[in-house]
Amino acid sequence: MEKPISLFVVTFLFFLLNQSRAIVGKYNVLELGAKADGNTDSTQSLLSAWAAACGSSKPSTILVPKGRFLVKRVQFSGPCKNKAINFRIRGTLVAPSGHEALGNAGYWLHFQNVDGVTIHGGILDARGAGLWACKAAGNGCSSGGATTLGFTNSNNIAITRLTSLNSQMYHLVFIGCNQVKLQKIKVLAAGNSPNTDGIHVQFSSGVSILSSRISTGDDCVSIGPGTTNLWIENVLCGPGHGISIGSLAKDFEEEGVQNVTVKRVKFRNTQNGARIKSWGRPSKGFVKDVLFQHVTMINVQNPIVIDQNYCPRHINCPGQVSGVKINDVTYRDIHGTSATEVAVKFDCSEKYPCSGIRLEDVKLTYQNQKAKSSCANAAGTALGLLEPASCL
Numbered sequence: 001m002e003k004p005i006s007l008f009v010v011t012f013l014f015f016l017l018n019q020s021r022a023i024v025g026k027y028n029v030l031e032l033g034a035k036a037d038g039n040t041d042s043t044q045s046l047l048s049a050w051a052a053a054c055g056s057s058k059p060s061t062i063l064v065p066k067g068r069f070l071v072k073r074v075q076f077s078g079p080c081k082n083k084a085i086n087f088r089i090r091g092t093l094v095a096p097s098g099h100e101a102l103g104n105a106g107y108w109l110h111f112q113n114v115d116g117v118t119i120h121g122g123i124l125d126a127r128g129a130g131l132w133a134c135k136a137a138g139n140g141c142s143s144g145g146a147t148t149l150g151f152t153n154s155n156n157i158a159i160t161r162l163t164s165l166n167s168q169m170y171h172l173v174f175i176g177c178n179q180v181k182l183q184k185i186k187v188l189a190a191g192n193s194p195n196t197d198g199i200h201v202q203f204s205s206g207v208s209i210l211s212s213r214i215s216t217g218d219d220c221v222s223i224g225p226g227t228t229n230l231w232i233e234n235v236l237c238g239p240g241h242g243i244s245i246g247s248l249a250k251d252f253e254e255e256g257v258q259n260v261t262v263k264r265v266k267f268r269n270t271q272n273g274a275r276i277k278s279w280g281r282p283s284k285g286f287v288k289d290v291l292f293q294h295v296t297m298i299n300v301q302n303p304i305v306i307d308q309n310y311c312p313r314h315i316n317c318p319g320q321v322s323g324v325k326i327n328d329v330t331y332r333d334i335h336g337t338s339a340t341e342v343a344v345k346f347d348c349s350e351k352y353p354c355s356g357i358r359l360e361d362v363k364l365t366y367q368n369q370k371a372k373s374s375c376a377n378a379a380g381t382a383l384g385l386l387e388p389a390s391c392l
Ligand SMILES: *[C@@H]1O[C@H](CO)[C@@H](O)[C@H](O)[C@H]1NC(C)=O
Pocket: 206, 228, 229, 230, 231, 259, 261
């Protein structure tokens, strides 16, 4: 009598085990051919894991264990059969050495048309220094370089505790995405590395960037046309070029930027703090409903700046004015030190002056002296303690 019962128990346990496996598909790249030695090409294992996870109707986890995994260009394409694909990365993904290796593909790791992808942990090491050196040499480089991680036309994305090192171009880019939550992100690249923006958002809505540290050679966060409902909170920036709405007005037909909140952010040794910039060119673009609040500036060259006469290399803009209308931008509780005398600068469009600019409790000093503010074509209100005095 005993034997059939124990057989039954064992069968039942196997049944349970299979059930739990069936609830979440698990794909470990080591079991799919990856090698954690930093040299063996592990690209195919990630592609196989993705194909299985994306093709499954069940929630799936893709596991990258500890170690260094050499990965070439990867395109993670959807739509998938489920809306819960979770990357758990304990190790480091390493790009091939030599900046030519990623070619002109635009991205190193690129997600497209996905819904419900999360990434937890991990280090992405793009080894960008070769391309930076090539650019610095000024003799032309065979490849423009790639963005480290991009999401295009994707929804419901969550990324936590991810570190991006030394991107060739931008670190993280979101284009055409809805509902993206980035938390505890670390971006690290040299302060003089070219075009290594930390996080770039464009044509996207509902992106939040929380509790993150961004040290890089270009914008900490750059906010492109068509960005709405963006929330940035508790972020440390520096070195780098600050948080920048723009460049806008690159094109005539351009979507606006609306409802951007930047709160509890610290800028340290950055070129800019809170910046809005547009080319001095005709455009249908606009910026409205922006709030910068509880911001600390430490040795920032342009702590508060609106520059609508952006015209790098003086091509296709001299003598023109910006078509971008800027309305309702609030700067509240901004304090710290400016590295230049002009701490607040509003250089707005002659044709479409800035309106509804609000300064409230702004205290910025320049080498323990009084800083200055400068206004052109800017109107608004000033409230509370203001240093430098408002020029609105
Ligand atoms: C502005 O964006 C935030 C998210 O960043 C959102 O919660 C809020 O509802 C938006 N406000 C409007 C008026 O759409």
